[in-house]
Amino acid sequence: MIWQLDLLILSLVVIAGIGSLMVKDLLGSAILFGAYSFMMCLLWSIMGAVDVSFTEASVGAGVGTVFFVAAVFRTTRRTKD
Numbered sequence: 001m002i003w004q005l006d007l008l009i010l011s012l013v014v015i016a017g018i019g020s021l022m023v024k025d026l027l028g029s030a031i032l033f034g035a036y037s038f039m040m041c042l043l044w045s046i047m048g049a050v051d052v053s054f055t056e057a058s059v060g061a062g063v064g065t066v067f068f069v070a071a072v073f074r075t076t077r078r079t080k081d
Helices: 003-022 026-047 050-074
Strands: none
Touching (some): 026 050
8 A cells, every 4th residue: 555645545534534523614514524524434445344334425425425515505694603
């Protein structure tokens, strides 16, 4: 394995995870969570766990992000902060 690639993807996972927790906008948070899931999918495939990578890609980055974005669009804002 190329350790520089692993380190790059791992740092992107940490940045996306912290970013999805810190951002105030729900849509931005859902998109960053999808990016986090996709980066985790890449890490799993680099480590050789292809079945876990496929599950993470389909459920975490695919269906989960679509459900989060759909839930954000179905809600309304109560305040104008």
